[in-house]
Amino acid sequence: MINEIKQDAQARMAKSIEALRHNLVKVRTGRASTGLVDTIRVSAYGSDVPLSQVAAVSVSDARSLVITPWDKSMVGPIEKAILASDLGLTPNTAGTTIRLNLPALTEERRRDLAKVVASEGEDAKVAIRNVRRDANQQVKDLLKEKQVTEDDVRRAEDDIQKITDKAIKDVDEVVKAKEQELMAV
Template sequence: MAADQKTLLDDLTRRMDGALESLRRDFAGLRSGRASPALIEPVRVEAYGGEVPLTQVGSIAVPEARMLTVQVWDRSLVGAVERAIRDSGLGLNPAADGQTVRVPIPQLTEERRGELARTAGKYSENAKIAVRGVRRDGMDQTKAQEKKGDISQDDVKVWSDAIQKLTDQYVKRIDEMLAEKEREIKQV
């Protein structure tokens, strides 16, 4: 029985880790006052007859705290990269300089900081929903095993408590990540 519980908890842990990783990616795309390559990595550029990720047409660097640069490998794509960043909805105004596109990161207004904090809150709530969904799946599996007669009611209680404890740990981590991101966003 203990092996089944360990297998179940390992599976639930793996799935909850996936929710945390997704939240990390979402948070990386939120703009704070500092320059981060993750800010523009998701930008897609019209190139070679289709849309490709920015990272496939150039390399992104952070030469200073409030500046990103994109070293475009194909000179003919400099304009497309500049346009893609400008049209990305991130509020950035890139400038071409030879084969390099400079992207200054402007100061965030107080209003924009509030919007970003709310967006971060939505992302964290989505992660919590995902974690709770994983918990529900674990509880359902436990109850199904009880119905089949594989485990006793006492085991169901033990397993349910373990699943709930795991869920609480992940929700706490999500809250900590949100608090850190909000601190980063509000930092002037």
Template structure:
């Protein structure tokens, strides 16, 4: 029972780190990436869908992203969604293709992105701590119900703290790597 709780906690904390990795991938650095636009929601015949579901996205140059929708009638909707996103870029229509030229990041924008990365990392840390808190409650409940010795519960809590520390350290490593990537001109 205790072993299952710890494995579940590790799995859930791992998911928090994976979500953070995905969020960081969507944070703009100096280079173009399809991840920047693929999850932007677009109104497609009354249904919100992601750009990656309705178009082909490519990076022909290091500072440019192209979006080629399979249904050209949705181009204005894609342009609108990109303008309203927090990317801070203007899409340009080129026939049936939408081009997004990414300007170099200003010092102010870089600092803003670092702050945003810090907030995302803190959300991941909070998610990890919440998992720890829930499992601690479960361990206390097992202790009250009996069936497990106080030493078993104490060892489990120590192991849970080690797991928590491991994932918190991963979050910190990801954050410092992302900050360095953003601040590199």
């Protein structure tokens, strides 16, 4: 029983770290990344769909993305979606190809983005601590039902704390790597 609780807690903490990595892809660094436009939704054929479902997105060089719609009639809606997004980028259209040029980040903007990264890291740590709290509560519930001894509970709580410490260390490493990537000119 206790091993299942520990494995579940470890899996949920790993998902929190993976969610952090996914969220940090959206934070713009000096380099172009297709993950930058993953959240953009385009009004197509009567519904909002992700940009990746109506166009091919590729990185042409370190500072630009190329978006090639599969349907020529989608150029206008894609431009509108990009302008309406919070990326602050202006699309350049040449025929059926849309190019997004990423300007260099200013030092002030880099610091602001570093704060965003740190905030995302804190959110991930809170999620991990919530998983720890839930796991510890499940172990205590087993004690109330007299399915485990108090020694088992103490050992399980120590193990859960070790798992939590490792997960928080992983979050710190991910955040530090992203901040270094941001501050690199």
